[in-house]
Amino acid sequence: MFIFVVIMAQDRRDTSISPSEAIPSTTKGLRGEPLFNSSRNERTTSRNAFILAQDKKCLPGPWNFPVIGYLHKLDPQAPYLTLTKLVQKYGPIYSIKLGMVKVVVVADVRIIKKILAKDETLGRPPLYLVTTVFEGKGLAQADLDLWKDQRKFVANFLRTVGATKFSPNRKAFETLIKTHVEEFVQVVKSQAFYKPVDPSELVSHFVSSIASNLLLGKPFSLNDKKVADLSRNLNFFNKSILFGTPLNLLPFLRFLPPYKKKLTLVKEAVQRVREIQKKLVQECEKASCVDSPSNLVEAFQLQISEGKPEHIYNVDQLHRLLFDLYVTFTETTTNSSLWILLYLVQYPEVQNKIRQELYHVLEDKTVEVDDLINLHYIKATIAEVARIRSLTPLGIPHSTSEEICIEGFTIPKGVMIMPLLWAIHMDPQFYKEPEEFRPERFLDSNGHFFKPESFLPFQSGKRMCIGEDIAKTAATIFIAGVLQNFRVERVDSTPLDLTGICGATLIPKPQKLIFTKI
Numbered sequence: 001m002f003i004f005v006v007i008m009a010q011d012r013r014d015t016s017i018s019p020s021e022a023i024p025s026t027t028k029g030l031r032g033e034p035l036f037n038s039s040r041n042e043r044t045t046s047r048n049a050f051i052l053a054q055d056k057k058c059l060p061g062p063w064n065f066p067v068i069g070y071l072h073k074l075d076p077q078a079p080y081l082t083l084t085k086l087v088q089k090y091g092p093i094y095s096i097k098l099g100m101v102k103v104v105v106v107a108d109v110r111i112i113k114k115i116l117a118k119d120e121t122l123g124r125p126p127l128y129l130v131t132t133v134f135e136g137k138g139l140a141q142a143d144l145d146l147w148k149d150q151r152k153f154v155a156n157f158l159r160t161v162g163a164t165k166f167s168p169n170r171k172a173f174e175t176l177i178k179t180h181v182e183e184f185v186q187v188v189k190s191q192a193f194y195k196p197v198d199p200s201e202l203v204s205h206f207v208s209s210i211a212s213n214l215l216l217g218k219p220f221s222l223n224d225k226k227v228a229d230l231s232r233n234l235n236f237f238n239k240s241i242l243f244g245t246p247l248n249l250l251p252f253l254r255f256l257p258p259y260k261k262k263l264t265l266v267k268e269a270v271q272r273v274r275e276i277q278k279k280l281v282q283e284c285e286k287a288s289c290v291d292s293p294s295n296l297v298e299a300f301q302l303q304i305s306e307g308k309p310e311h312i313y314n315v316d317q318l319h320r321l322l323f324d325l326y327v328t329f330t331e332t333t334t335n336s337s338l339w340i341l342l343y344l345v346q347y348p349e350v351q352n353k354i355r356q357e358l359y360h361v362l363e364d365k366t367v368e369v370d371d372l373i374n375l376h377y378i379k380a381t382i383a384e385v386a387r388i389r390s391l392t393p394l395g396i397p398h399s400t401s402e403e404i405c406i407e408g409f410t411i412p413k414g415v416m417i418m419p420l421l422w423a424i425h426m427d428p429q430f431y432k433e434p435e436e437f438r439p440e441r442f443l444d445s446n447g448h449f450f451k452p453e454s455f456l457p458f459q460s461g462k463r464m465c466i467g468e469d470i471a472k473t474a475a476t477i478f479i480a481g482v483l484q485n486f487r488v489e490r491v492d493s494t495p496l497d498l499t500g501i502c503g504a505t506l507i508p509k510p511q512k513l514i515f516t517k518i
């Protein structure tokens with residue numbers, strides 16, 4: 001309570017300058033660094049920045065309550081909907097305070113691209129829960145110096161193993177996915193044919209196995225208990241770590257019992273994942289041949305043996321990198337595959353059109369990598385699912401390391417930038433009747449797939465998603481494999497629940513489907 005009162009007083013001092021100014025409150029991050037301008041000098045600089053901003057254009061935005069800002073008004077199940085509603089009132093770029101964190105919400109593709117193209121916005125915001133887990137290491141949440149090196153290392157690695165568009169080894173990677181999809185089909189035929197099944201565990205297993213191949217050099221077997229344990233903990237972690245979760249925005253909540261418990265559970269889940277990974281890496285090291293790396297562990301070890309800087313290339317960073325890539329790979333690919341399945345079931349006419357395309361392009365043969373370029377309707381369907389159910393509806397936030405000026409607005413240093421992908425993908429100006437599921441939006445007059453300017457599922461700039469090609473290839477081969485073998489249907493006439501659970505990604509709700517013969 002005492003802390004609450006102190007912070008409340010602190011917040012009043014800050015907000016007394018202006019209700020909608022861009023000066024954040026004072027608090028310390030996990031590693032003692034300021035969670036946005038903590039020193040007197042920095043705050044003075046920010047005030048100056050704000051006075052300057054008044055000479056230019058001040059960002060619009062709602063009135064923020066002391067301490068909690070606008071947090072209490074966010075829909076806890078779907079915060080992206082609340083923030084999207086505010087776009088109608090304040091326009092495509094506005095400022096808001098979420099707990100202690102000053103946020104600039106951007107819902108316009110052109111402005112987002114401009115902002116994310118700047119070197120001053122390459123960093124991640126030091127949100128409490130995220131920082132507690134990642135500690136600025138790994139890749140996705142790495143501090144900038146480490147990030148520059150590791151982004152290059154991972155990009156080279158993905159190119160070497162064929163997981164990027166123009167890699168000479170592309171065929172090998174696509175074959176890896178195809179083999180797993182074929183195995184998925186066989187398991188459904190032998191274990192789940194004509195029975196109501198929730199496919200999420202099975203999809204998660206095969207996606208994890210592809211990731212394991214890529215990162216550790218070996219697949220997961222279907223009955224491996226370690227893998228089920230890994231997936232369960234990651235799933236819990238993914239559901240808990242949402243950027244808008246109060247623990248990220250009001251760090252003092254960690255002292256209150258329910259949040260303290262949540263923090264402990266998240267830390268335990270992460271710890272469990274790390275233990276399992278450590279075992280898997282040890283197994284992998286025994287069999288590794290460092291001269292010609294074919295997986296991430298070997299590629300990392302090669303850097304160590306070549307004498308690359310030890311403060312980067314050490315065992316801790318290897319484990320952090322594995323954690324990041326495993327999480328980003330499996331959570332996104334599993335959930336996007338499940339969303340696609342659910343939409344195909346809800347819209348059987350789309351399912352039929354895809355089957356017609358498959359027959360037209362492939363006749364009776366299985367999908368080959370060279371066929372992917374001709375599967376326009378499949379690609380349009382994948383894009384439409386990614387639009388209507390943005391996997392990261394709040395975007396992945398960046399932060400400003402220096403003051404920047406955008407569209408005449410000044411955004412001070414230390415502000416969180418939130419690319420509101422949900423608002424962009426549901427903007428009726430670009431997508432007529434955005435609630436309608438229509439893959440045809442992504443086809444040109446010749447029936448060829450095209451990507452509109454207003455479609456940004458992977459964000460943009462130097463820090464944009466590094467797994468874009470993996471995601472697209474996996475989704476295309478998955479749908480082709482499933483629909484060449486099955487008709488996928490609802491269990492009864494009740495429509496599926498397509499609302500999702502908002503965690504780090506938008507997770508489809510578990511529900512049963514039926515796989516039948518075509």
Ligand code: HEM
Binds near residue numbers: 332
């Ligand atoms: C449909 C699937 C996917 C979607 C929608 C997606 C979306 C995103 C988004 C929006 C970002 C933030 C970019 C930024 O900060 O500006 C991101 C970053 C990232 N993604 Fe993906 N992603 C997907 C699949 C994957 C896959 C399969 C991988 C596997 C390697 C992956 C690895 C990463 C990593 C490591 C980052 C952090 C990049 C960095 O900080 O440099 N993603 N992704």
